[in-house]
Amino acid sequence: MCARVDLQNQSRYLLLPPHTLPDATQGRKDSSLNALTNADFIGLLGTIPFFANLPKDKLAVLTEMSTIRVYPSNSVIFREDEGISTQMFVTLAGSVEVTSSRAVGPLAKLEAGSFFGEMSLLINIPRAATVKALDSCMLMSIEKKAFHTLLDQCPDVRVSVGKLLKERLLLKAILSGVLPFLESIPSERMIRFSHEVDIEDQVHKGDIVFRQHDEHDPHDPKFVFLVYGALEITGNHRKPSTFGRDNSVFLTPGCYMGPFTFDRMNLRKGKVIARSSAVLLTCPFSTIQELFEEYPAAGAAANIAWFGERCDFASVLRHGILTQRFQAFLESEHSDENFLFFQDIEKFRVIEGDNERREMSEHIRERYVQPDAPKEVNLPAGIRDSILEQMDKRSPVDAIDATFFDEACDEIMRLMVKDSFPRFKKSMQFQNVVDMLDPHTNRRGSKLVAACHHFRDSLQVLRPGHVDMKHMQLERMMSTIQKSHARRKMSSGALAQQ
CATH class of the missing domain: 1.10.167.10 (Regulator of G-protein Signalling 4, domain 2)
Structure with a gap:
């Protein structure tokens, strides 16, 4: 087994299996190196939550599909909003800095052992920040396509990974403050609740997310949380509204909606339209109502946030x-x-x-x-x-x-x-x-405005994960890569002279 290696601004090469090397003695040395290095990588990936349930043979395949890149100091690894992210990264050596155009200073400094962008493997979201190498660093990257190839072979792992993703998304929403009415509910119960929601990541521009519910509609209305994209709530006002002359409101990541949305905005014949590709967390509205029956204080906070002046005593x-x-x-x-x-x-x-x-x-x-x-x-x-x-x-x-x-x-x-x-x-x-609790407007002073920015940043980099790297000899790995590259240059030169 071997991992492909790119040396940025230098020649590209592979850690080759022994039979491709020109010298048998040298081949035995590199064979031992590859086995050791890949064993380290397999152990590393196994400690990351999204990969924890993958069997070792599948982790080995994923390691083969991964890319190890060495970045010089001050080089940009990726830029904010430069397209849909399809990779996750593990910082093997060195450190990187995370910045955003919406933040005054750096969002985070990621040292060896940090991993970020894991949600990009499962949902279609853009890069939320710019990541730059602070010094020479080595990163492992895993492509979304490779990961899904493995999930197709392990249906049970796909289910467990899906549950973990929903847990992480809901936790990030609560920690960011965009769902304040859920903060008083114990985390164990929220984990169970997260398993009852669905991820919808095939919402396209122009799609109707849902329409205003009426008494003749046999379907249960939905509770919808916007993870990524832009939605527009539109309809006809029953009477003059505090929302101004326009009969629509635009929602950004971190906002939520439900059947209460149209009552709060005093709309009739209301509907929610996707104004871009979007990723949603959804559940039947009855599911969240059952949660509030267990926790009346949380239900009271939700009633006030959802209905405003129409809330009950x-x-x-x-x-x-x-x-x-x-x-x-x-x-x-x-x-x-x-x-x-x-x-x-x-x-x-x-x-x-x-x-x-x-x-x-x-x-x-x-x-x-x-x-x-x-x-x-x-x-x-x-x-x-x-x-x-x-x-x-x-x-x-x-x-x-x-x-x-x-x-x-x-x-x-x-x-x-x-x-x-x-x-x-x-x-x-x-x-x-x-x-301050109004989920549908950007009124000055609303806590949800800052909370929505916090949530958007947190999707990829604001709360990076970390794995225990004490058994990984990273300096040895970096040195070995450099020495291997030098040996191949020498071998190529010797063959050319012959």
């Missing part, structure tokens, strides 16, 4: 920042008694001890229910009188049910939804939070 009450702002808003209006009553009822419901629950019920009665209470709430006379009468009849040792105040709480919730909540949604305390 229950979601605000589960959202830490908005709950604090809602209370501050009510205090500024001197009308916080209903919210405080709701909070104390929530505490009352989870108390397990009978004595503690009786004490809490007396506190609620004296503070909110009885006439002239310090924070008296506006309950209908029938509900108020029923509470007071039942509490007066109860003996000091009688148990009190956790649902005792439910009717009163439901009434107060109805009042807040009808009165104070609509006023709060018009306030800057609410608007500032919602604007």
Whole structure:
């Protein structure tokens, strides 16, 4: 076995098997070298997650298909946006610098053992940055075509690699901050969720990604996350919109959409059109709804991000920042008694001890229910009188049910939804939070603008992988390549003289 070697700006040659060498003694030396070098390469590739499940014989084939290149200092390995990337790289020796036109300084410095661009083997994405050799370096590159040739021979490996790719894409999205409502869900659950999504990388310019769902459509609507490309949301406005005169919005990598998109933008007959080739992560919308049933706090954050001013009151009450702002808003209006009553009822419901629950019920009665209470709430006379009468009849040792105040709480919730909540949604305390979470516009101050740039950079180089190189004698390998090249030049010269 041998790996092809390119010496940039020098003659190109191969690490040749012994029978092609002019001298048998020299051949034995190179044969030993090739076996050792390829064993090192096989061990190296086996430590990279995307290749971990490939059997050794397949890794050996992949090693033969790989290219080892030596780059002089300051040479450019590839440039940002110079086309679709079809290679991954492993830094064997030396170091490279990663830069982007969107960043002020370098994105990363990759030392020996770093690997990057592995997603290029599986999805069609452009080069996200420029990579330049800081000093003389040696890289191993693996072509997409060669990798897929191996996957065709190992269907089970193709499945596991696909799962790993989806895990990595979703993790990068969460770490970049473009899906903030998923951040509170445990990573183990998100890994399982990632296996339920599909990768769509055959989306072409002009394709309709999806249309606005209606009640007569038998198909489950989709949740769509844009990995690469540009999409346009378009449709007809039901009434004048805050999105301006245009009936469309363009989305870039890191943005997401779903059936809520058209409601948020106040559209009818809406559709999403690909304005370039695109790569998507998709799943049935019911799948992500099931996830939020397990994690209501995450569902609340999603409801606020997706629907903005149309979000429901229950979601605000589960959202830490908005709950604090809602209370501050009510205090500024001197009308916080209903919210405080709701909070104390929530505490009352989870108390397990009978004595503690009786004490809490007396506190609620004296503070909110009885006439002239310090924070008296506006309950209908029938509900108020029923509470007071039942509490007066109860003996000091009688148990009190956790649902005792439910009717009163439901009434107060109805009042807040009808009165104070609509006023709060018009306030800057609410608007500032919602604007930062708006997934469909590039409003100044939106956290998602910077997060989308972060996600795009992370696809190839912002979070490079690293493998343990302690058993790799890289300097020996570099030296051997140079000596082998020198020997061949000498052999060629000797043959020419004969």
